[in-house]
């Protein structure tokens with residue numbers, strides 16, 4: 001059965017996932033980085049007997065520890081809700097394939113949350129040494145949750161030897177190859193670096209909201225926080241390492257292959273470079289960072305994070321799980337393709353095309369159903385990536401041939417899957433969307449004309 005996917009009007013399901021995911025990723029990275037920043041700061045404060053720094057760690061632990069993990073958890077649940085309704089089959093597949101991965105992840109979440117509460121509420125109850133240990137447990141558990149989830153996220157783009165090992169029935173090996181897939185390590189470094197930078201910037205913002213700190217007090221704290229932005233220097237070489245592991249087609253997209261991907265990749269790169277340079281200046285000149293500047297840096301970090309997430313998700317098209325599951329929710333597996341091409345996509349999509357109405361529906365309605373079954377995962381009708389302007393002015397012949405070769409028309413689209421009659425219906429539906437459709441009378445296209453070696 002072809003899973004039902006929620007049709008989100010105007011913005012589309014992909015954009016909905018992107019919005020929720022980007023907010024979550026930003027907060028989650030902040031939580032991971034903040035845990036480390038907090039633990040490092042408390043360690044330094046205790047070692048040096050630095051009362052000011054210790055006061056800062058204590059005053060800020062609500063914003064650096066408590067709030068991020070609560071918001072991270074809430075938006076994380078938000079992601080599960082959105083992906084489950086927009087990409088149900090991929091969600092199910094990821095749950096089943098990584099059961100023990102998720103279980104491990106949730107153990108780390110639990111440790112993180114428990115340690116976070118103990119840390120926050122035990123300033124006066126635990127000895128300094130024990131309190132510091134709890135702070136490091138929090139930081140370690142938060143980072144470990146990134147370590148696990150990074151495997152599942154990177155797997156979706158670079159599945160490594162997972163499929164062949166699965167085919168051989170070597171389930172354990174398949175699991176580990178999936179988690180420690182080719183982009184696992186560079187991505188882990190990139191994410192850790194951005195987590196540290198976001199936390200550093202957030203500390204620069206936060207210091208302005210704490211009462212009774214002098215300007216010099218703030219300069220000292222801002223200087224320490226700025227050091228957390230310096231690892232951004234690692235980003236360019238590690239990004240090169242990352243892209244070396246990515247197959248040719250997705251790799252070409254952010255380097256000119258798709259202008260949208262290229263632009264977002266540039267935004268991400270430029271914002272990260274500017275943040276690094278700014279931090280370097282602050283450290284070298286012992287500068288103060290005003291609230292306005294700190295908020296500007298935070299916004300840039302958000303743009304950088306959002307852009308890079310967008311590129312990572314975007315270059316995975318036409319797959320959700322590369323080489324295995326198309327974005328349309330159909331598995332790129334010979335048996336499934338043969339079945340759907342033979343029996344049709346609509347007979348397997350009863351929630352879109354109820355069996356009793358299917359036989360009676362006209363061509364255009366069936367076409368609309370086909371569109372809902374295998375195009376709405378990436379297109380809306382006339383909103384984000386709306387198909388109406390894309391087919392503007394196309395005649396039936398163009399539609400017919402382009403749907404036949406959809407995957408070659410744009411490499412980031414899966415092929416059309418379904419019967420010939422469904423393909424005709426889809427062409428008819430798309431044709432009806434074009435404002436010029438009345439100018440083009442229906443024509444029957446001989447099949448031979450669109451076969452290789454045929455007329456066009």
Ligand code: HEC
Nearest residue numbers: 317318327328374375377378390391409410412413414416
């Ligand atoms: C994996 C996501 C995805 C799926 C699924 C998908 N498309 Fe697309 N499609 C895209 C993207 C991205 C573009 C590029 C839009 C642009 O260039 O602005 C596109 C472009 C197009 C275009 C314009 C091509 C051109 O040369 O300008 C048409 C027509 C189209 N899609 C039809 C469809 C139809 C019909 C389906 C369902 C059978 C479908 N798409 C499924 C992502 C997808």
